[in-house]
Amino acid sequence: MRIIRYIEDSRTVLAALTDDHTIYPLPFADLMDVVHEAKKNQLSVFRYIQTVISGKQGMKKELAELHLLVPIVAPEVWASGVTYEKSRDARNYETSEKIDGQETCYDRVYDAERPEIFFKSTAARTVGPNAPIYLRSDSNWQIPEPELGLVITGEGEIIGYTIGNDMSCRDIEGENPLYLPQAKIWKHSCVIGPAIRLAETVDDPYNLQIICRIYRNDQLVVEESANTRQLRRRYDELVSFLLRDNEVFDGTVLLTGTCIVPPNQFTLEDGDRIEIEVPGIGVLSNPVKSLVKQTVTK
Ligand code: DO4
Ligand code: MG
Numbered sequence: 001m002r003i004i005r006y007i008e009d010s011r012t013v014l015a016a017l018t019d020d021h022t023i024y025p026l027p028f029a030d031l032m033d034v035v036h037e038a039k040k041n042q043l044s045v046f047r048y049i050q051t052v053i054s055g056k057q058g059m060k061k062e063l064a065e066l067h068l069l070v071p072i073v074a075p076e077v078w079a080s081g082v083t084y085e086k087s088r089d090a091r092n093y094e095t096s097e098k099i100d101g102q103e104t105c106y107d108r109v110y111d112a113e114r115p116e117i118f119f120k121s122t123a124a125r126t127v128g129p130n131a132p133i134y135l136r137s138d139s140n141w142q143i144p145e146p147e148l149g150l151v152i153t154g155e156g157e158i159i160g161y162t163i164g165n166d167m168s169c170r171d172i173e174g175e176n177p178l179y180l181p182q183a184k185i186w187k188h189s190c191v192i193g194p195a196i197r198l199a200e201t202v203d204d205p206y207n208l209q210i211i212c213r214i215y216r217n218d219q220l221v222v223e224e225s226a227n228t229r230q231l232r233r234r235y236d237e238l239v240s241f242l243l244r245d246n247e248v249f250d251g252t253v254l255l256t257g258t259c260i261v262p263p264n265q266f267t268l269e270d271g272d273r274i275e276i277e278v279p280g281i282g283v284l285s286n287p288v289k290s291l292v293k294q295t296v297t298k
Helices: 029-041 045-053 085-094 105-111 170-175 178-184 235-243
Strands: 002-008 011-017 022-026 074-079 116-122 134-137 146-152 159-166 190-198 211-216 219-227 252-255 273-278 281-292
Touching: 011 045, 011 085, 011 170, 029 045, 029 159, 045 190, 074 134, 074 146, 074 159, 085 105, 085 170, 105 134, 116 178, 116 235, 146 211, 159 235, 159 273, 159 281, 190 281
Parallel strands: 074 252, 134 281
Antiparallel strands: 002 011, 002 190, 011 022, 074 116, 146 159, 146 252, 159 190, 211 219, 211 273, 273 281
């Protein structure tokens, strides 16, 4: 079972999408309200939603006909880094911090007990399916990072899984690791959606295929895929580091790191379209647009 949000007649609707592709609008504003009601009723979220929709007729519309929104207005999005070998190798390729024969900070964090966890986004900077992703005007090497996202409660319980795109500027990060926030955070630089699959309805979250396709002038220019079984860490390990001495809010999304990196010579361009698919969760599709260069005034 998946959870979606969409707009209908200027109203935001939360809905359950069952595995037979039927959509049931839910009488709640957001998934966290459902989570709290389920707890009060001592039911799992899935069982509780089943009781809410039982005897109801699903909508006549198909998913493709809906104007989808972010499936959850996450107060914060955090991200894990260098959790896949592919990411470690890409960071080592782009970094200017390499000294022959010596380990980089990326080599060390890949093997360290403490993972890399960084702040990625606020609700205002995070967009959902079909919304434009912006390109930074001061970077010439930008890529999507397709990642599995964990939707968690303030206590760190994993409620569901979604798809995330941790947009990244490889040149800014490569120039100096201290530039990470600028390489990761700007307007519309974080995408989540199109749905949240309830955690209890996922057989094995360490066996999810992630596929990334990038289209330019309607031609497929990048297609890569990987599997969450290649993840170096456990999800609860990442969540526990995020929670350490931290205040985490209900509905926070923790991205789990990228397992896909487009070829090194590739950079996104205005007009491209990015598609990230995780079978069982959906396809997250977004157009790419340039931000107009801003002149700095004193
Ligand atoms: O170290 C920088 C961030 C890496 C990252 O975002 C990832 O591995 O997904
Ligand atoms: Mg990332």
